[in-house]
Amino acid sequence: MAKLVKDITSRDEDFAQWYTDIIKKADLVDYSSVKGSMIVRPYGYAIWENIQSILDKEFKKLGHLNLQMPMFIPESLLNVEKEHVKGFAPEVAWVTHGGSELLEERMCVRPTSEVLFCDHFKKIIKSYRDLPLLYNQWCTIVRWEKTTRPFLRSREILWQEGHTMHETEREAREETKRMFKVYEDFQREFLALPVITGRKTEKEKFAGAEETYTIEAMMYDGVALQNGTSHYFGQGFAKAFGIEFLNRENKLVNPYQTSWGVTTRMIGAIIMTHSDDQGLVLPPKIAPTKVMLIPIGNDEEVTKTVLEIQEKLSRKEIASRIDTTDKTPGFKFAEAEVKGYPIRLEIGKRDLEAGKVTLVRRDTLEKVEVVIEKTVEKIENLLEEIQENLYNRALERRNSMLYNANTYEEFKMIVNNKPGFIKINWCGEMACENKIKEETGLKSRCIIEEEQPDGKCIVCGKPGKYKIYFGKQY
Amino acid sequence: MAKLVKDITSRDEDFAQWYTDIIKKADLVDYSSVKGSMIVRPYGYAIWENIQSILDKEFKKLGHLNLQMPMFIPESLLNVEKEHVKGFAPEVAWVTHGGSELLEERMCVRPTSEVLFCDHFKKIIKSYRDLPLLYNQWCTIVRWEKTTRPFLRSREILWQEGHTMHETEREAREETKRMFKVYEDFQREFLALPVITGRKTEKEKFAGAEETYTIEAMMYDGVALQNGTSHYFGQGFAKAFGIEFLNRENKLVNPYQTSWGVTTRMIGAIIMTHSDDQGLVLPPKIAPTKVMLIPIGNDEEVTKTVLEIQEKLSRKEIASRIDTTDKTPGFKFAEAEVKGYPIRLEIGKRDLEAGKVTLVRRDTLEKVEVVIEKTVEKIENLLEEIQENLYNRALERRNSMLYNANTYEEFKMIVNNKPGFIKINWCGEMACENKIKEETGLKSRCIIEEEQPDGKCIVCGKPGKYKIYFGKQY
Numbered sequence: 001m002a003k004l005v006k007d008i009t010s011r012d013e014d015f016a017q018w019y020t021d022i023i024k025k026a027d028l029v030d031y032s033s034v035k036g037s038m039i040v041r042p043y044g045y046a047i048w049e050n051i052q053s054i055l056d057k058e059f060k061k062l063g064h065l066n067l068q069m070p071m072f073i074p075e076s077l078l079n080v081e082k083e084h085v086k087g088f089a090p091e092v093a094w095v096t097h098g099g100s101e102l103l104e105e106r107m108c109v110r111p112t113s114e115v116l117f118c119d120h121f122k123k124i125i126k127s128y129r130d131l132p133l134l135y136n137q138w139c140t141i142v143r144w145e146k147t148t149r150p151f152l153r154s155r156e157i158l159w160q161e162g163h164t165m166h167e168t169e170r171e172a173r174e175e176t177k178r179m180f181k182v183y184e185d186f187q188r189e190f191l192a193l194p195v196i197t198g199r200k201t202e203k204e205k206f207a208g209a210e211e212t213y214t215i216e217a218m219m220y221d222g223v224a225l226q227n228g229t230s231h232y233f234g235q236g237f238a239k240a241f242g243i244e245f246l247n248r249e250n251k252l253v254n255p256y257q258t259s260w261g262v263t264t265r266m267i268g269a270i271i272m273t274h275s276d277d278q279g280l281v282l283p284p285k286i287a288p289t290k291v292m293l294i295p296i297g298n299d300e301e302v303t304k305t306v307l308e309i310q311e312k313l314s315r316k317e318i319a320s321r322i323d324t325t326d327k328t329p330g331f332k333f334a335e336a337e338v339k340g341y342p343i344r345l346e347i348g349k350r351d352l353e354a355g356k357v358t359l360v361r362r363d364t365l366e367k368v369e370v371v372i373e374k375t376v377e378k379i380e381n382l383l384e385e386i387q388e389n390l391y392n393r394a395l396e397r398r399n400s401m402l403y404n405a406n407t408y409e410e411f412k413m414i415v416n417n418k419p420g421f422i423k424i425n426w427c428g429e430m431a432c433e434n435k436i437k438e439e440t441g442l443k444s445r446c447i448i449e450e451e452q453p454d455g456k457c458i459v460c461g462k463p464g465k466y467k468i469y470f471g472k473q474y
Numbered sequence: 475m476a477k478l479v480k481d482i483t484s485r486d487e488d489f490a491q492w493y494t495d496i497i498k499k500a501d502l503v504d505y506s507s508v509k510g511s512m513i514v515r516p517y518g519y520a521i522w523e524n525i526q527s528i529l530d531k532e533f534k535k536l537g538h539l540n541l542q543m544p545m546f547i548p549e550s551l552l553n554v555e556k557e558h559v560k561g562f563a564p565e566v567a568w569v570t571h572g573g574s575e576l577l578e579e580r581m582c583v584r585p586t587s588e589v590l591f592c593d594h595f596k597k598i599i600k601s602y603r604d605l606p607l608l609y610n611q612w613c614t615i616v617r618w619e620k621t622t623r624p625f626l627r628s629r630e631i632l633w634q635e636g637h638t639m640h641e642t643e644r645e646a647r648e649e650t651k652r653m654f655k656v657y658e659d660f661q662r663e664f665l666a667l668p669v670i671t672g673r674k675t676e677k678e679k680f681a682g683a684e685e686t687y688t689i690e691a692m693m694y695d696g697v698a699l700q701n702g703t704s705h706y707f708g709q710g711f712a713k714a715f716g717i718e719f720l721n722r723e724n725k726l727v728n729p730y731q732t733s734w735g736v737t738t739r740m741i742g743a744i745i746m747t748h749s750d751d752q753g754l755v756l757p758p759k760i761a762p763t764k765v766m767l768i769p770i771g772n773d774e775e776v777t778k779t780v781l782e783i784q785e786k787l788s789r790k791e792i793a794s795r796i797d798t799t800d801k802t803p804g805f806k807f808a809e810a811e812v813k814g815y816p817i818r819l820e821i822g823k824r825d826l827e828a829g830k831v832t833l834v835r836r837d838t839l840e841k842v843e844v845v846i847e848k849t850v851e852k853i854e855n856l857l858e859e860i861q862e863n864l865y866n867r868a869l870e871r872r873n874s875m876l877y878n879a880n881t882y883e884e885f886k887m888i889v890n891n892k893p894g895f896i897k898i899n900w901c902g903e904m905a906c907e908n909k910i911k912e913e914t915g916l917k918s919r920c921i922i923e924e925e926q927p928d929g930k931c932i933v934c935g936k937p938g939k940y941k942i943y944f945g946k947q948y
Binding site for chain 1: 504506507508509511512513514515516518519520522523539540541542543544545546547548551563564565566567568569570571572573574581583590593594597598603609613614616618630632799
C-alpha cells in the first residue's frame with residue numbers, strides 16, 4: 001500500500017523533487033527522447049480537455065471564433081514589429097530545410113502568433129463593419145528554453161491565444177480587461193486558485209504590448225507562477241503591418257488590438273497549490289474523474305450496488321470510474337490518493353450488509369460513512385465542500401505569505417527569511433525595479449491597480465507612484 | 475445579388491479553379507505569407523470542430539484516450555524503423571537551430587507520430603495487463619509538399635492519429651478494421667460521402683505497415699481522394715523499438731500495433747462531392763449553421779417572429795443564425811447560397827400577414843412555403859431530406875463513373891474517354907501495377923476485399939488474384 005506513496009518526496013523537504021514525483025506518479029506527464037519537450041499523458045491531457053472545454057464555451061459565448069493559423073513564421077514576417085522580434089527571436093526554433101532542400105527563407109515555429117494574425121487581418125479588415133474581429137486559436141507553440149520543467153517551462157506548450165481587432169481604443173481596452181476577467185474568474189472558480197491580478201511594469205510586459213495584465217498565482221512554496229496574461233496593443237502592430245479600415249467618417253485609420261493567452265501552466269499551478277505528500281489533489285470542478293469507486297472483494301451484490309451508484313452519478317453528470325483491477329484494496333486506496341480523485345468510495349460485503357459505504361475526501365483524507373441511499377446526495381455535497389475547502393486553504397496560505405515592506409532594509413530582510421510576495425511603494429522607475437532584481441533576485445509581479453501608494457519608493461525615496469508586488473517566480 | 479455568384483467559375487469548365495473559388499468565397503480558407511500552408515478560417519474551422527467532436531466521442535466510447543506527444547522527432551529516432559524513414563524523410567521540415575545555436579542533432583517536425591508513440595510505449599508497456607493501449611492525438615503534422623491545395627495537400631495538416639498496442643495479432647487486426655469502420659460509417663452518415671473501401675496494395679500501403687485499409691471517395695470530376703486510412707503494423711515497429719511485455723505465460727514478447735488517421739481532407743471531399751456553381755453545399759449533419767434566418771425589411775413584428783423561430787430551433791438543438799446586416803435581401807440570399815447553409819428562411823411583412831415563411835433548400839434551391847406554426851417541424855424534416863438527397867445524388871453520380879475493364883485495351887480506352895474508377899482483375903504483381911501507372915497515370919485505389927476475381931490479370935494474363943480499383947487521385 002505504502003509503496004506508491006513512499007516514492008513521493010516530501011514537499012517541505014525538496015519542493016522541486018516533490019513536483020517531479022507527483023507528475024510522474026500520477027501519470028500526468030512523461031519525458032521523451034525529445035529534449036525539453038514533454039508527453040502529456042492521457043490523465044494530464046484529460047485535465048487540459050476540461051480546461052479547454054470550459055474556456056472555449058466561455059469564449060464562444062462572448063462571440064469569439066476559433067480558427068487555425070500556420071505554425072511557421074517566415075523570418076521576414078517575424079521581423080516586422082521591432083519590439084516583438086527583439087523579445088522572441090532569441091528563443092525560437094528555426095526550420096531551415098524542407099526534405100533535402102535548403103529553404104530560401106528560414107522560418108521559425110511560432111512562439112506566439114501575433115504576426116501571423118496581423119498578416120491575415122491586413123487582408124480581411126476593410127471597413128468598420130468588419131470590426132470587432134474576435135478570434136481565438138487552440139494550438140501548441142515553441143520557445144527554445146534552456147531549462148525546462150513539465151507544465152511550467154517547456155519547449156513546446158499547449159495553449160490558447162486570443163487575437164482581437166477593434167474600431168476604438170475604448171473597445172479594445174475593454175476587451176483586454178474582459179478576457180482578463182474571464183481568466184481570473186475561471187481560475188478562482190474552477191481551479192480554486194486565489195490569484196493576484198494586476199498590471200505588468202514596462203520592463204515585464206509582453207514584447208510589443210502597450211499594457212499587459214497578469215494573473216499571478218502563488219505556489220505552496222511562496223514562489224509566483226505567471227498564469228495567464230491579457231495584452232492591449234494599441235495600434236502598434238496595426239501600424240507596423242499597415243492594417244487600415246474605413247471608419248464611420250470614411251477615413252482610413254488603424255484598428256486597436258488585443259491578445260490574451262493561457263497555457264498548460266495552469267495544470268502546474270493546480271499541482272503546486274493543492275497537492276500534498278500523498279500525491280495529486282485536484283479541484284472537483286476540473287478533475288476528469290470525480291469519484292473512484294472501489295468494490296472490496298469479489299461479491300456479486302457489491303458489484304451490483306457499485307454499478308447502481310455509478311449509474312445514479314452518471315445521471316447527475318458526475319464522472320466516476322470503477323477500479324476493477326486485481327490489485328489489493330490497500331493498493332487501490334493508495335493509488336486513488338496519488339491520482340487525486342476528489343472522492344473515493346469504498347464498499348465491501350460487510351458494508352453492504354450494514355447498508356452503508358465509506359467516502360474518503362482527498363483534500364482532508366477524512367472518512368465519511370453514509371447510508372447507501374444517501375450516497376449520491378452526499379457525494380454532490382462533498383464535491384462542493386472540497387472545491388470550497390481547497391480554495392480557502394490556498395487563500396489562507398497565500399495570505400500568510402503576503403508581506404508589506406516599508407523600507408528597502410525590511411524588504412531585504414523578508415526576502416532572506418520568508419518566501420512569498422512583498423508589497424511596496426514604488427516610484428515607477430525601471431532603475432529601482434532593476435536594482436531590486438539585481439540585489440535580491442526578485443522580479444516585479446504586478447502593479448496593484450485598485451490600491452494607491454501611501455509612501456515613498458522604498459528604493460530611491462522619490463514619491464511613490466504605485467503599489468506593486470515583488471516575488472520570486474517560476 | 476449575382477455579384478458573389480458570378481465570381482465562381484463553373485465546375486464543368488474548370489474544376490480546379492471552381493474549387494479555389496468555393497473555398498475563398500465561402501470564407502473557408504485563406505492563403506498566408508507562409509508558402510504552402512493555409513489559414514483555416516472560422517467557418518472552415520467550425521466544420522472541423524464538428525468533425526472532431528463527433529469522432530472524438532466515438533473514439534472515447536470505444537475506450538480510446540487522448541494525449542499529446544511532442545511535435546519534434548530527433549533524426550536518430552526517425553531512423554529507427556527503416557521502411558518508415560524511407561517513406562517520410564524526403565518530405566519533412568528540419569529544425570536545425572534553437573535561437574542562435576546550432577542543434578547537436580537536428581529534428582524534424584512530425585510528419586506522423588509512430589516513432590514518438592513507440593518510444594513512449596517502450597517505457598510504459600511491461601505486462602499484458604497494460605494492454606490494450608488505445609491512444610489518440612489531435613494535432614497538426616507537417617509534410618513538405620511541392621504542390622499544395624487547401625485541405626487536399628498542404629504543408630501543414632490538421633488531423634487525428636490513433637495509435638494502439640495489443641496483446642494478440644487477432645485483437646490488433648480487429649482494432650484496425652473496427653476503427654476503419656468508424657471512419658467509413660462517419661463519412662457515409664455525417665458527410666454523406668458514398669465512399670469505396672478496401673485494402674491498399676504493397677506499393678501503396680503506409681511506410682512501415684503490414685496492411686493499410688483505405689477510404690476512397692470519388693469527387694465530382696471522377697478523381698479519387700484518399701480520405702482516411704487504418705494500418706495494421708504487426709510487430710514491425712515493436713521489434714525495431716524493442717517494445718516487449720510479459721505475456722500470460724510470463725514470456726517476453728512483442729505487442730501488435732495499429733494506427734489510423736483522418737484529416738481536414740474530409741472537408742475537401744465534402745466540397746468536391748456536394749458543392750455546385752452557386753457555392754458551397756454542406757450536409758446538414760456537419761454544417762455549423764443549419765438554418766440562416768433572413769428577415770426582410772425593418773419590421774418589428776417580423777424581427778419578433780424570427781427570434782421566436784430561432785428560440786424554437788435552439789430548443790431542438792438546430793443551430794441557426796439571423797442575418798442582421800444592412801445588406802439587401804438579394805445579397806443575403808446569394809451569400810447564404812455561397813456559404814452553403816442547408817436551409818435559408820425568408821420572411822417579410824407580407825409573409826407574416828399571410829402567416830407563412832419561405833424555406834429554400836440549398837441542395838436543390840427549391841422554395842417551400844410553410845405556415846409559421848409548422849416551420850420548425852418542416853425544417854427538421856427538410857434537414858433529414860437534404861442529408862439523404864446529398865448522399866443519394868453523390869451515390870448515383872459515383873456509380874455512373876465506376877467501370878469494369880476486361881482487357882487492358884478496354885482499360886486504356888476508358889482512361890482516355892471517361893473519368894472515374896476502373897475495376898479489373900489483377901494478378902497481384904507490382905510489375906503490372908507499375909505498368910498501368912507508367913502507361914496511363916492511374917494508381918491502384920484499393921483491393922476489393924469482398925469480391926473475387928473472375929478472370930485473368932488484364933495486364934499480364936496470369937491468373938487474377940484480386941479485384942482492384944484503379945483511378946486518378948488528388
